[in-house]
Amino acid sequence: MIFSVPMEEGLVLAWVLFVTGLVGVIVRRDIIFILMSIEIMLNAAGLAFVIAGARWAQPDGQVMFIFIMAMAAAEVSVGLALVLQLYYRRKTLDVDSASGMKG
Amino acid sequence: MLELLWLIPAMPFAGFLVLATAGKKLSRTGAAVIGAGSAGVSALISLIVAFSFISSPPAGNSYSQVLWEWVNTGGLSLSISFYLDALSVIMVLVVSVVGFLIHLYSTGFMARDDGYSRFFSYMNLFVGSMLTLVLAGNLLLLFLGWEGVGLCSYLLIGFWYRETQNGYAALKAFIVTRIGDTAMAIGLFLLFYNLGTLDIQQAMGLAKANWPVGSGIAIAAAALLLGGALGKSAQLPLQTWLPDAMAGPTPVSALIHAATMVTAGVYLIARTHVLFTLAPPVQSAVAIIGAATLLVAGFSALAQHDIKRVLAYSTISQIGYMFLALGVGAWSAAIFHFMTHAFFKALLFLGAGVVIQGLNEEHDMFRMGGLRKEMPATFWSFLIGAASLSALPLVTAGFYSKDLVLWDVWSSRTGGNWLWAAGLLGALLTSIYSFRMVFLTFYGEKKTPVTRTPGPVMLIPVIALAALSAVGGFVEIPGTMGNVPLFSGFLETALPKMVFSGVPESELISQIIAAILSVGGIYVAYFFWLALPEYARDFTKHPAGSALHRFLFSGWGFDWLYARLFVRPYVWAARVNKRDVIDLFYSGIALINRLSHYALSATQTGKVRWYVMVLGFGAFITITIVVFT
Numbered sequence: 001m002i003f004s005v006p007m008e009e010g011l012v013l014a015w016v017l018f019v020t021g022l023v024g025v026i027v028r029r030d031i032i033f034i035l036m037s038i039e040i041m042l043n044a045a046g047l048a049f050v051i052a053g054a055r056w057a058q059p060d061g062q063v064m065f066i067f068i069m070a071m072a073a074a075e076v077s078v079g080l081a082l083v084l085q086l087y088y089r090r091k092t093l094d095v096d097s098a099s100g101m102k103g
Numbered sequence: 104m105l106e107l108l109w110l111i112p113a114m115p116f117a118g119f120l121v122l123a124t125a126g127k128k129l130s131r132t133g134a135a136v137i138g139a140g141s142a143g144v145s146a147l148i149s150l151i152v153a154f155s156f157i158s159s160p161p162a163g164n165s166y167s168q169v170l171w172e173w174v175n176t177g178g179l180s181l182s183i184s185f186y187l188d189a190l191s192v193i194m195v196l197v198v199s200v201v202g203f204l205i206h207l208y209s210t211g212f213m214a215r216d217d218g219y220s221r222f223f224s225y226m227n228l229f230v231g232s233m234l235t236l237v238l239a240g241n242l243l244l245l246f247l248g249w250e251g252v253g254l255c256s257y258l259l260i261g262f263w264y265r266e267t268q269n270g271y272a273a274l275k276a277f278i279v280t281r282i283g284d285t286a287m288a289i290g291l292f293l294l295f296y297n298l299g300t301l302d303i304q305q306a307m308g309l310a311k312a313n314w315p316v317g318s319g320i321a322i323a324a325a326a327l328l329l330g331g332a333l334g335k336s337a338q339l340p341l342q343t344w345l346p347d348a349m350a351g352p353t354p355v356s357a358l359i360h361a362a363t364m365v366t367a368g369v370y371l372i373a374r375t376h377v378l379f380t381l382a383p384p385v386q387s388a389v390a391i392i393g394a395a396t397l398l399v400a401g402f403s404a405l406a407q408h409d410i411k412r413v414l415a416y417s418t419i420s421q422i423g424y425m426f427l428a429l430g431v432g433a434w435s436a437a438i439f440h441f442m443t444h445a446f447f448k449a450l451l452f453l454g455a456g457v458v459i460q461g462l463n464e465e466h467d468m469f470r471m472g473g474l475r476k477e478m479p480a481t482f483w484s485f486l487i488g489a490a491s492l493s494a495l496p497l498v499t500a501g502f503y504s505k506d507l508v509l510w511d512v513w514s515s516r517t518g519g520n521w522l523w524a525a526g527l528l529g530a531l532l533t534s535i536y537s538f539r540m541v542f543l544t545f546y547g548e549k550k551t552p553v554t555r556t557p558g559p560v561m562l563i564p565v566i567a568l569a570a571l572s573a574v575g576g577f578v579e580i581p582g583t584m585g586n587v588p589l590f591s592g593f594l595e596t597a598l599p600k601m602v603f604s605g606v607p608e609s610e611l612i613s614q615i616i617a618a619i620l621s622v623g624g625i626y627v628a629y630f631f632w633l634a635l636p637e638y639a640r641d642f643t644k645h646p647a648g649s650a651l652h653r654f655l656f657s658g659w660g661f662d663w664l665y666a667r668l669f670v671r672p673y674v675w676a677a678r679v680n681k682r683d684v685i686d687l688f689y690s691g692i693a694l695i696n697r698l699s700h701y702a703l704s705a706t707q708t709g710k711v712r713w714y715v716m717v718l719g720f721g722a723f724i725t726i727t728i729v730v731f732t
Contacts, residue, residue, distance in 0.1 A: 022719055026712050028712075095710070095711050099710055100709060102707060
């Protein structure tokens with residue numbers, strides 16, 4: 001064991017990151033920032049996996065993180081396409097303007 | 104030849120199908136040929152079948168033909184089957200022959216009417232249903248025919264539907280008979296529930312074997328069937344629909360509301376006579392209802408102005424005689440009176456139809472008169488019909504049947520002096536109103552000019568029926584005149600003999616009294632409406648007389664009473680309950696659904712950030728639950 005972070009501290013960091021992302025998604029109206037906040041949340045989840053994997057000395061956590069990265073890349077590409085569409089149609093990046101599905 | 108039986112009802116049904124599907128494309132002649140022709144073929148086949156039945160009676164004096172299985176489920180097994188015995192032979196003969204004659208008459212009567220093929224399609228459907236009714240081997244098939252004739256009655260009363268009154272009359276007939284039919288349907292359920300079969304002969308056999316005389320179940324079943332018979336046969340207290348049913352074309356009144364359908368109740372009681380024998384109280388009720396009805400309707404007929412309403416009340420009254428006979432166990436007498444009544448009443452209606460059409464739709468007898476010279480053939484036929492209705496001694500069919508009824512009522516073990524006296528009073532009334540009708544219509548001064556004289560197609564049925572009304576009674580010569588009981592002898596293969604009380608009353612006395620009353624009634628009618636009409640006129644001017652006249656004219660105020668007892672409370676309740684109370688529950692459910700729909704769709708704000716917050720909150724709650732429990 002060369003270097004070790006206690007699991008609790010790592011998980012707290014993951015939690016802080018996740019809540020930061022969640023708050024960002026909720027309070028931000030700019031869609032770019034929302035996407036960025038989602039990235040933060042994804043990374044928080046990935047961090048939690050890695051920490052858990054390190055705790056049990058298993059490679060699964062890192063495998064999952066790679067999955068999450070791939071998924072995040074895909075999500076960003078789709079997300080950015082949506083951002084472009086939103087901008088073309090509404091000339092704004094405010095997500096609240098895209099409320100055409102209101103019940 | 105008995106295998107031809109199924110063709111008897113099938114022919115009119117086929118005629119109905121052709122007329123109903125292709126009626127608009129057919130010419131008038133085509134519609135008449137199919138309409139009257141199918142009834143004619145049916146009558147011919149029924150003559151052949153009846154001849155072969157009488158000349159070589161099948162084993163057990165009955166013949167049954169199963170066509171196909173109709174229903175077979177959960178212990179209920181029914182087939183489309185026809186049952187022929189002496190009773191149904193008589194019924195089929197009368198229905199198909201009189202039916203054919205009336206169809207023939209209708210080809211002339213309706214000649215200038217729109218809806219010619221529609222008329223014949225309904226008529227054919229009626230004849231087919233009526234024949235199904237009288238031939239049915241099980242009670243459900245009988246009920247099918249029963250409802251079929253009810254439907255045709257409704258359709259034909261409202262045939263001239265452009266006048267609102269006719270529609271109401273049709274509705275009234277349908278609804279009032281439906282009251283009886285409901286009772287009858289419950290009776291059928293009861294029979295099936297307790298006996299496990301609806302086949303008439305089986306059910307009657309089982310009832311006889313299992314139910315003691317006077318047992319509650321037999322009384323209930325007989326009473327419920329009686330309810331159906333009362334509605335269909337227009338007996339007290341369900342008689343009010345028949346006078347209004349005269350709104351239909353006159354051949355319809357002749358066929359449905361005089362000769363055939365209204366006697367279905369008589370047939371039903373005769374067919375299920377075993378049940379009624381097992382329920383003596385109900386059978387006495389049949390006799391009492393019959394006696395009461397014949398008097399109520401007889402008095403009402405005295406005050407009518409409309410010639411068809413006189414005949415309608417007279418029909419109710421004559422069916423009252425049949426019920427009276429059934430009630431004392433004189434089954435054959437009832438069916439005999441049914442047969443002669445079908446002849447002379449159909450004749451009287453057809454004659455009245457000729458007169459009404461001849462006088463340009465004039466129904467009021469007080470505006471007729473003097474038609475004796477103008478319409479001799481109709482006059483003589485009508486006279487024979489009226490004489491037969493009044494049971495003029497010796498020469499008319501009505502005499503033989505009514506005398507048999509009266510004598511049986513007097514001498515039956517369950518009959519008696521009171522019922523006999525009611526029958527005699529009814530006989531007097533019958534002859535008064537019959538000849539009042541004859542004198543007002545055909546004698547006296549001419550009041551309305553004749554605009555149309557009947558053609559041969561209308562006169563031939565009238566004359567044929569007149570012949571039947573004159574000689575149709577000779578099939579049963581009473582004991583006092585040679586005793587030739589052909590008719591009752593034949594019927595006794597299907598219906599039991601009447602039980603005599605054993606008191607040696609003389610049939611001759613009954614006959615002489617009835618004959619005196621019959622002739623006396625004619626004299627009374629002559630006196631009041633021909634010789635000295637001022638008396639009758641003064642009588643109706645006197646306040647008491649005019650009140651009595653109004654009372655009888657309205658048919659003893661039954662319509663007035665029922666309007667107050669049933670119609671108005673119902674309309675009032677309907678008005679109060681316009682927003683249906685029971686519906687509140689269902690609209691309440693709809694309201695709750697709608698409200699929750701609004702509440703849920705309010706959460707769909709279209710704002711992604713709001714969704715995220717709710718999602719996060721939900722996840723928080725879920726995780727909390729998972730972790731802490």
